[in-house]
Amino acid sequence: MNAEFERPEGAAADWTIAQDWASYTAQDHAMWDRLFERQAKMLPGRAVPEFLNGLDVLRMTKPGIPDFRELSERLMALTGWQVVAVPGLVPDRVFFEHLANRRFVAGRFIRRPDQIDYLEEPDVFHDVFGHVPLLSNPAFADYMQAYGQGGLRADGLGAIDRLARLYWYTVEFGLIRRDGALRLYGAGIVSSHGESIFALDDPSPNRLGFDLVRLMRTRYRIDDFQQSYFVIDSFDDLLRATAETDFAPLYRALEDQADLEPGDVLAEDRIFTLGTQRHARAKI
Template identity: 55%
Template sequence: MNSATGSDDPRDYLVEQSFENYTETDHATWRTLATRQREILKGRIANQFLEGLDRLGIGQEGIPDFRVMNRRLREATGWEVVAVPGLIPDLAFFRLLADRKFPAGFWIRKPEQIDYIEEPDIFHDVFGHVPLIMQPVYADYLEAYGKAGLVAAEHGALKRLARLYWYTVEFGLAQTPDGLRIVGAGIASSPGETIFALESQSPNRVRFDLGRVMRTLYRIDDYQETYFVLDGVEAWPSLDLDRLIPLWQHLEGQDDIKPGDLQPEDDVLAQGDGSYHAAKAKSAA
């Protein structure tokens, strides 16, 4: 989720993609990223994601032109991608989602940043996020999330919504007939986390529970210690405000949960051994 200060009016952040300004180096960087990631994702990501890539024409030819991509996206789900210069304030972000507009950075990382950048670029935002927006159920979930965010701001519950976004839209997993699959954009755009999230013995994998997720802290600087697993690729949680507001009130009296901690009531699908983060902590000591 976005985090910045400034105006809450999303119109203050919308810019032109200026597709013609991309250099051949920019397009080559996209091709390197997309070719590598598409190969790694085979057999690991939900089929609907790959279908979305193909239907949108988000491939290995170069950076997508938002004008072309949006025609296909609007026809499928009524959404469009809008260019923004970087992270934007929460309320502006929520208002865009509520209006079925997905904000995406228009710049791309430099070749020497292929493996890691601190702030999401067009590859993360478009390759990682947009393919699933071709799915009506997911598209509706994002819109409902934006509307819920505007209400959460009035109830002091923004941290709850941030955690939900993190553990579903960015780092969600889902059960499918073919096994566990990736549905989160943060995983889908990261070659290392694509493998770690599904195949490492280090993280916990816990069945999704809305209240549990909203209590759980997360890591922004490394792979996740716990992944939450939806019951299916279309099993996005209902964000009915009649349910959310009492839940937020109920959670106010409860402690936050550390990223790697399990709870007695968890439905644990795979208990991690924590070895990855323990080794990192030991080497840093």
């Protein structure tokens, strides 16, 4: 989640701007195509089928940066969502209000060639390639709206930091169990070549069963691959686990519980992989 800051000149009251698709250069579209081709080659068999199906039904496989208006028309017909452009990171409440109204905010800029493997602020490739395909799935689309509604409530309860961990470990860096194997669905993984490999194949990270309270106690890494990934059983389960929970007493209960470090493993955890943490230790 993001701190409050001043709205940029030219942005509307809800922080949206025009995508101005015609202003993208040939180099911009070439960068998108380069990133898309690299991920499209490796994700079959690794990403959850719903993500790959989203790329297809939203026609995101055609070359070039998608036009948000065309993308929104297809998405609206499927799940009632749309994609809106913003100048960059937006304040928490603005972000939640957009999600609660089935609008996904996306940065319009695309990374430079020297940023191909990492950039600090999410660009159009992360936001659109990473996030939008799963918004074509009804259960995940409903989860994202419920998250936005929950964020508005958390804002009034001073609990945004707790709720941010749920977004991080599901929407951004979530794994799912499918047909006896683990698959990727988090946008931060599927849009990253390195983490698409690390999250499934590397012995370093823990891969733990999803537990809402445990997850909301857990800190996360913003500057490197994750030390722990949480595994859901289905998008329907994820939606039920959050939509049917009264978060207000949960936030109060969490105030009395110590935070967990990203690599911690508890006796009661459902462990798919007990990681070596070698990658994290090498950075110390």
